[in-house]
Amino acid sequence: MKNEIQQKLEQIALNRSTPFCYGCYKEAPTGCCESCGSNDLMRLLPGVGCEYGTSWIIKHILETELEAADLEEAFEESIRQCYPEETKVGWMTFDTVTLMKENDPVCWRCALCDYESEEESEGNILSFDNGSTYFTIQALEDLIKQNGA
Ligand SMILES: [Zn+2]
Structure with a gap:
């Protein structure tokens, strides 16, 4: 899955950019x-930059055209579905999620991390920067489709 998406993003990056000879400082559209x-050429993306490879172009496309997945919100939502909305402690009634988060933020973080790796191993989300940012597969596929790759 990751390879397939990676390949298609690379295709989009190639389509959008032009080969560029740095030595002669001119475009070389034929490659x-x-x-x-x-044929040792950089890629030129007008208005953005000129560098070797396509990973920087993919990074730019993801940053500017795709919204990162809000896993914290999704995780919270999944917890809300599993547990009663409110919890009674003594005579007081609390919002369960808020109570959990505020009383044991470390444990909450751990569970969030587990949730992220689970989502990733199930193939629902993908990261291209070792987990600092995730995108949903759905969003990536939509982007790829829009670009006809
Ligand atoms: Zn040249």
Whole structure:
């Protein structure tokens, strides 16, 4: 799954950018510089940058066109579905999730981390930066479809 999406994002990155010969400082749309014959080319993305590889272009596309998944909210939602909305302690009534979060934030964090890795291993979300940002597969597939890749 990850490879397939990665490949398609790479295709979008290639479609949007132009090969660029840094030595001659000119575009080389054929993939081979007409002036020096080099095929060791950078990619030019007008208005954004010019560098080797496509990972920086993919990063730019994800950052600007896709909203990262709000896993904290999704996790909270899943907990709310599993437990009663309110919990009584003594004569007081509390919102269960708020009570849990405020009383044991460490335990809450741990469970959130577990939830993230579970979502990832089930193939619902994907990260391209080792887990600092996640995107839902759905959002990625929509983006790919919109770009005709
Ligand atoms: Zn050249």
